[in-house]
Amino acid sequence: MSGERGEGGGTEFQRILETLRTRIADGTYAIESHLPAQRELAEELGVSRDTVQRVLRELNNEGWIKSRQGSGSRVVKSPTHLENPKQEAPRVRATLGTFIARAFAQPTVRLDVFTLTSESLDAHIRLQSERIRLRELSPERIELRMLLPDASLELPYPRAKTRASEEEREPGQLAWLNEQLQERLRAIARRHTISLRSALRDLKTEGLVPFVRMEVRHVPLAPAFKLYLRPEAEALFGPYEVIERSILLEDETEVDALDVLGLGSTLTRHVNDEGDPDSSGSVFMESMQGWFDSCWEFLAVED
Known part of the structure; x- marks a missing residue:
């Protein structure tokens, strides 16, 4: 190591x-x-x-x-990379970078987030923090609520891949690898949660944003998707796709695993239409906000 x-x-x-x-x-x-x-x-x-x-x-x-x-x-790829503009019929999709930029352009920044680790969110909020320091933005309030999976939950990913040729592994080795992979994921979530708290706290401490509140709660749910909500405005939704990849542990052990890549999730944007509560965007926003609020109130435990 x-x-x-x-x-x-x-x-x-x-x-x-x-x-x-x-x-x-x-x-x-x-x-x-x-x-x-x-x-x-x-x-x-x-x-x-x-x-x-x-x-x-x-x-x-x-x-x-x-x-x-x-x-x-x-x-070859970036979290802020948009679809090819030369496509004749581009899919309805969006990027987190533009979503967070729109949120921070408002006097009151309100975000409700359900995610696996908050890694993507951390990167983009730090970019907006620098814009605030450069006086490009001047929000008066920042309110962030974030739901993360409970640390005690045994998630279905990441998991070490098993093959018939690996039946000769010592007893308990597979379980040990899986625990190391799960702890690596938990460590990533802890690191980015701390980073987010620090970035937002510094904005208040430096007098750049008068009111800042970040709340984190944990739910006994394995995320099958990530969800970003700007209450009453818009949402980004993206399923986590399971992939095969190699993961390098801290002790330099390389593990062939089944995992998800949050940074690479395809996101779709849904916009609330105040003039049409029955539009697909309005219905999606209402249902997902209701889902988030119910998890926050009844299932979540404070960080």
């Missing part, structure tokens, strides 16, 4: 991974562009080349970059 540690107590692997994810999300590394060479990244970020290699391998596994020996690493 690497002994490198970051200022916040997390591994340097996680710090560099989140740094590169953020740069992809905010367009620093645009679609089809090449990342800097491994040696350059290592020198800039103050870590070993081995750590950079591990981070690039993780980004490659997650589908954000393609790495080829001798050709470097190229960005």
Whole structure:
């Protein structure tokens, strides 16, 4: 296991991974562009080349970059990447970045969120926080309610894949791998929840936003979808698609697993039509807001 540690107590692997994810999300590394060479990244970020290699391998596994020996690493996907504008009939879809930007353009920012880890939300709210610091935005209130799965819940993903050839594993090894994968997911959720709290608290502490409230509750539900609501305005909805991928544990064990990629979820936008309560958007908004409120009141336990 690497002994490198970051200022916040997390591994340097996680710090560099989140740094590169953020740069992809905010367009620093645009679609089809090449990342800097491994040696350059290592020198800039103050870590070993081995750590950079591990981070690039993780980004490659997650589908954000393609790495080829001798050709470097190229960005192929971004959390803010829109559909191809040349499509004749583009699907009805949206991105979280534009949704959060619309929310933060209002005097009162209200968000209700049900998600697996809040990783995507953290990245985009931090981008809006920087816009507030640059005086591009000036909301008066920020209110965030977030539902996350209970930490004691045994989720169906991520799970180590099993094959007939793996029946020779030592007793308990599969269970150990699954627990390590589940703890990795829980650690990601904790890290981004702390990061979100810090980002929003700092806005209030620095006097940039007069009122800030973030509430987190846990529910005994395994998310089959992610949901972002701007109450009475609009919603984003996206199912979690199960995929096969390689996951690198902190002790450098590489596990072939069944997992979901929240950053890559296809989101559809639904808009409340105040003039037509029977429109599909209005009905969707009413039903999903009712679902969220009922879970918040009757099932959720405070963080």
